Structure formats: structure tokens, C-alpha cells
Amino acid sequence: MANAQSDPGSGSLLKVENIIVRFGGILALNSVSFDVRPGEICALIGPNGAGKSTLFNCLSRLYECDSGSITFNGHKLRSLRRHRIAEIGIGRTFQNLALFRSMTVRENVLMGCHSRHHAGFLRNAFRLPGAARIEAAARARADDLIDFLQLAEYAERVVADLPFGTQKRVELARALASDPQLLLLDEPACGLNHEELEGLGVLIRDIRDRLKVTVLLVEHHMGLVMSISDRVVALNFGKKIAEGTPAEVRMHPEVIRAYLGEAEEKAT
Numbered sequence: 001m002a003n004a005q006s007d008p009g010s011g012s013l014l015k016v017e018n019i020i021v022r023f024g025g026i027l028a029l030n031s032v033s034f035d036v037r038p039g040e041i042c043a044l045i046g047p048n049g050a051g052k053s054t055l056f057n058c059l060s061r062l063y064e065c066d067s068g069s070i071t072f073n074g075h076k077l078r079s080l081r082r083h084r085i086a087e088i089g090i091g092r093t094f095q096n097l098a099l100f101r102s103m104t105v106r107e108n109v110l111m112g113c114h115s116r117h118h119a120g121f122l123r124n125a126f127r128l129p130g131a132a133r134i135e136a137a138a139r140a141r142a143d144d145l146i147d148f149l150q151l152a153e154y155a156e157r158v159v160a161d162l163p164f165g166t167q168k169r170v171e172l173a174r175a176l177a178s179d180p181q182l183l184l185l186d187e188p189a190c191g192l193n194h195e196e197l198e199g200l201g202v203l204i205r206d207i208r209d210r211l212k213v214t215v216l217l218v219e220h221h222m223g224l225v226m227s228i229s230d231r232v233v234a235l236n237f238g239k240k241i242a243e244g245t246p247a248e249v250r251m252h253p254e255v256i257r258a259y260l261g262e263a264e265e266k267a268t
């Protein structure tokens with residue numbers, strides 16, 4: 001696994017600076033800045049519509065920012081093409097799972113292995129010299145991840161036939177297969193039962209501690225966020241309203257106000 005390297009100038013692996021995103025008249029992100037440091041678990045929280053998914057989509061180049069800059073390990077993300085995101089070391093999962101549902105678990109993880117090494121994929125496709133070596137390395141990596149995520153008993157099963165919680169672990173394996181330095185997790189707890197949730201907290205910590213992957217997650221489940229995060233960034237209406245340790249952010253007056261406002265809205 002690649003080790004996370006810091007940006008020598010700033011001590012951060014990811015640096016988001018003054019990002020602005022507009023959708024027509026909606027200011028989805030209003031000059032948002034924050035850093036993710038190598039080796040940390042950082043959570044992005046905020047009520048519905050706060051801008052969390054928009055920010056994730058900017059980080060994975062699915063959305064264009066109107067202004068601002070995003071630097072990952074020395075790469076300026078806004079000038080990169082989308083397919084290079086995996087190549088430079090950013091992996092992600094999606095709220096709605098980005099899996100090939102008619103393929104097996106192993107085939108999905110192998111697809112992830114090839115997404116970082118585009119040249120290797122082409123070499124394989126055209127059976128160029130070195131293809132067998134690349135394929136063997138991908139298979140070994142897929143095996144390791146299948147074991148790591150306790151998916152061995154499902155490896156040859158078609159993804160569509162598996163329970164949702166298991167599919168979520170397959171998606172994690174797919175995202176890790178590209179050997180990322182930074183893993184973006186989009187609502188990893190969504191749809192999981194109580195038991196699966198407890199396992200998820202341990203798993204995210206293991207991803208950071210054993211695989212040495214830095215983690216940035218968007219999550220609504222405050223129990224999970226507060227128990228695993230080193231740092232929390234809170235957004236509301238597209239603006240950063242707080243940043244700090246879980247304890248600091250939980251007690252922050254603007255965070256309390258934002259969530260109370262949301263609770264009141266839901267109650268009426």
C-alpha cells in the first residue's frame with residue numbers, strides 16, 4: 001500500500017481553499033476551506049442541503065467549482081481530468097453504491113485494481129508484454145482486499161444477490177483496490193443495521209491504521225462520526241460553520257443551532 005505523503009508546504013494531504021459552487025441561484029458552496037492531514041479520519045457533517053455531496057463531487061471531479069482551489073499531494077485537482085483522480089491516489093464510495101451488479105465480488109474488486117493503472121489495463125486488453133505480471137499483481141491485491149473485508153465466502157457470488165451491508169463492503173474493497181492515499185466515504189453508515197454499524201467503525205479505523213489510508217467521510221450518523229473522527233468539519237447552507245475535534249464541534253453553538261433548526265423543520 002502507498003503511504004500518505006504530506007504536501008511539504010502545508011502539512012496537509014488535501015487542501016480545499018475558498019471553493020465556490022453555484023447551481024443557478026443556489027450557492028451550494030460558499031468559499032469553503034479546510035485541510036485533511038495525512039493519516040487522519042476527518043468527517044464532513046451538516047444538515048440536509050449543507051453542501052457535503054457537492055464538495056465530495058468537486059473532490060472527485062464530478063462537479064466543476066466556480067472558483068477556489070483543491071490541492072491533493074501537490075496536484076491541482078481542478079486542472080485534472082476525472083479519470084486521473086484514481087491514478088493520483090483518491091478513491092471514493094458512493095451513497096448509492098457504484099458496483100457492477102451482474103458481476104461477481106471478485107470481478108468488481110479487480111475492476112477497481114485496474115482503475116489506478118490505466119496503462120496496465122490497456123496493456124492487458126491488448127495482451128502486450130508485461131500483461132501477465134500486471135494481471136497476477138491485480139489478482140493478488142484483490143485477494144488481499146477480499147480477505148481484509150471478510151468477503152472470501154462471497155467472492156464468486158454476483159453482487160446483486162448479496163445483502164446491502166455486504167454490497168457496501170464490496171464497494172469499499174473496490175474503492176481500496178486502486179491503492180488510494182485518500183479514501184472519500186459518502187455516507188458509509190447509510191442503510192446499515194446496528195451490528196453492521198459497529199463493524200463499520202472498526203473497519204474505517206483499520207483502513208486508516210492497517211492500510212495507512214487517510215479517510216474523509218460525509219456522514220449523518222453522529223454516533224459514528226463522533227466515535228471515529230480525529231477532526232470534524234461542519235457545513236450549513238454551503239458555509240463552513242465549525243471545525244475541530246468531535247467534542248469541540250458537538251458543543252459549537254452554530255452546529256447546535258443548525259441541527260436544531262433542521263429538527264424543528266422536520267417537526268413542522
Ligand SMILES: Nc1ncnc2c1ncn2[C@@H]1O[C@H](COP(=O)(O)OP(=O)(O)OP(=O)(O)O)[C@@H](O)[C@H]1O
Nearest residue numbers: 023026027028046047048049050051052053054055
Ligand atoms: N446537480 C445539482 N443541481 C442543482 N442544485 C444542486 C445540485 N446538487 C446539489 N444542489 C443543491 O445544492 C445544495 C447543496 O446540496 P448537497 O447535495 O451538496 O447537500 P448535502 O449536504 O449533501 O445534503 P444531503 O445530506 O441531503 O445529501 C442544495 O441546495 C441542493 O439542492
